[in-house]
Amino acid sequence: MRLRLAGIAFLGLLALTAAACGSGGSEKQPPAAGPVTITMWTRAATQAQSERLVKAYNSNHKNQVKLTVIPTDNYQPRIAAAAGAKQLPDVFAADVIFVPNYTSQGLFMDITDKVGALPYKDSLAPSHMKLGTLDGKFYTLPHTLDLSVWFWNKDLYAKAGLDPEKGPKTLKEFAQQATTIQQKLGKDGKVHGTFFGGNCGGCYVFTFWPSVWAAGGQVMNPEGTTSLNDQPAMTEVFKTYRDLYEKKVTGPTAKEEQGPTWTGFFPKGEIGVMPMPSTTLGTMPADMKIGVTPIAGPDGGESTFVGGDSIGISSTSKNADAAWEFLSWTVSDEAQVEVMAKNKDVLARTDLSSNKYSAADPRVVLINSLVAKGQTPFALRFGQTFNDPQGPWLRLAREAVFGDASKIPQLNAEITKSLQQ
Template sequence: MRHATRTRRRLRLVSIAASFAALAMVASSCGGDDDGNGDAGDGNGDEGDTAAEGDAADGMGVDDGSTITMWTRAATEAQSQRLVDAYNESHENQVELTVVPTDDYLPRLGTAAGAGELPDVVGLDVVFVPQFTTVGAFLDITDRIEALPFADSIAPSHVDVGTFEDRKHVVPHTMDLSVYFYNKDLYEQAGLDPEQPPATLEEFAEHARAIDDLGDDVHGTFFGGNCPGCYVFTWWPSIWADGHEVMNDDGTEAMLDSPEAQAVYDVWKGLVEDDVIAPGTQDEAGPTWTGVFPEGDIGIMPMPSTTLGLMPEDFETGVAPIRGIDGGESTFVGGDSVGIAANSEVPDQAWNFIAWTLSDEAQIEVVAANDDVVARTDLATNKYSEQDERLVTINEVAAQGRTPYTLKFWEAFNDPQGPWLPLVRGYVFGDGSTIEADNEAITAVLQSG
């Protein structure tokens, strides 16, 4: 029986290797890249999970001088390297980090998973985590997570999207959120209170219109109008903020033609029709969409939180949560999750590193010290973020954020040739007459084998 289970697991891992090979052109436009238990085990039999789990279920794992291998994609190299360096300086274990070009990362992970040769610690763009957890590529770390003294404070979205059959497989590694950036100088010039950012999506539009009325080269807002991942990252939070969904729970049915979703599109469509959007919006495919606001001529726009450090000093930048039609707040929680490979021979040592990255020491002295988003809600205000209220805002909204769960995220939503882009562009720049058919096309992709 165990042999049959191992065979099934290996066949499924080979299957994802083949499917990820088709993702070689995966772009970095989703989620801020601009920037059960199942069959998971130790690779040698189902009983291996329980033994390894029990060895380290009492806390922080084992630090005995072992070598731990880790892979990360180039998009998150800086954050990963800082954590690895700090860990290696203070622990007997040593982490060997391999950085893979972002566009090559998914195919390489898929191939390694199929061969049972993943590194001990795997960092992975959070939106693609379900494609690995559902085939047993990650070790079940439920008990390890729950044994942590700060378990209830770990930012939930990464953990949730990595939960399969009620078992947890990953925790946050790096966090990137979508938030409103607004130009306080332009707010003042337009007669708006720079300390009162929009409380609803409708108010967002009102502020954008007021700033656009300043004329000259000033524009109300901007967005990546030909960038599928940009829409996902910055518009879906407005749907979530009102308590609505973009897909069903298992990510197999799209709800992007709902009245609630259309209400969000209508706000943006109105801004387009009233020429409140800066030139170039309709053709912006993603590579330069975050470079427009820092030029100082845009009033307000949703962008990745990681761009805060790129804001110029010649005008004052405010940060606020993304709002829904009725208010509320939400964010698309992007970045990378991290887990232990099912084939790892040093799972307790790998957990020692992962658990440490979530500790007060790492989250404050490595993550917060470099103005990155902390992965724990209880550390939203810390000695570094309290020096900049914008960082507190970004850290706090993480608890309200979402990461969508689906096995077909790339094909349905991030692929420029996929069905999501025609839906949203057809609505905002066209007459919206094909929205139901487009939504059905998305569902067909979500349900494809």
């Protein structure tokens, strides 16, 4: 997942957009006389996938898409400013976590009828569709997806005496295998059993929460207003990672890792097993033997954090029909298979998880199959609470893993307070 590593205060966004776009509807426009060029914005984090889709669409459609890529850290302020000035592009993508903020402020057009007419509407990534729904109406489609999974290095497993074809099926096995790697291969200080972003709020939610979901637990109530991060399912996950850190299985820099480099150690062959973004599979060294398995709970189960971007038509677009033509094409068989699957990207449709490209790599089929099993948490104040380096979640996670775990109840109450502000 392209993680937001700094919190975004939505107060400015809310102030700018509260009256900018009305109810999210759009005036009906007469059909264009000729081909239309629509404008599209995306953040840099999903640039590669967006560019591939736009290029393929433009190559065989009369209507065209003009794509603008905006630096990820500047994206939300740009959306806020454009909304306030009623100058949003025809379509724009957004980190799925923040889609509820945009829908609640009327930035996206209601596309309920259009989505309902899609023959594969029930196969669209469920967690993305859930966060793009408001009051029973659809406002967005899945655009790009990134899932959290466990990678293991088969060569290191073999050298440590572990079966290189059997990755962990439970969080307990994960810890055992990581510990074995450390004990057998970690004496020179170059190889470590596992690694995680210990000073990165977004990294924790992306990699720890799936173990809670796999165990049947939750981290928040459905409304995203009450934190459940003091419950046994979460505290057991924290305890597992705390034990690994105290045994020096995680490597010396895990405690201070703020996010930018947390995925950089595994490709170097230095880590035995660790949670990773699924999108990094295609960027791994060609000669590296990597196993992929779902993130599990302490005693089993499987889940994933379904991240990535959703996309919708802006409520101020004057080219709604042309915009929908493009959006609906991006989730078509052609785009999903010949553009996304061909490049080993996670598909936005569960009915296409096994296709002619993914069939060549069982790991890709597995990753695609997790789209239907994973979750994307809902909270209107997600950024301030969980991604902000100064927010209460990071303080709780660090105390739980590195500090005084007795503070968890107090800090959990602070998370709830933040969610309810």
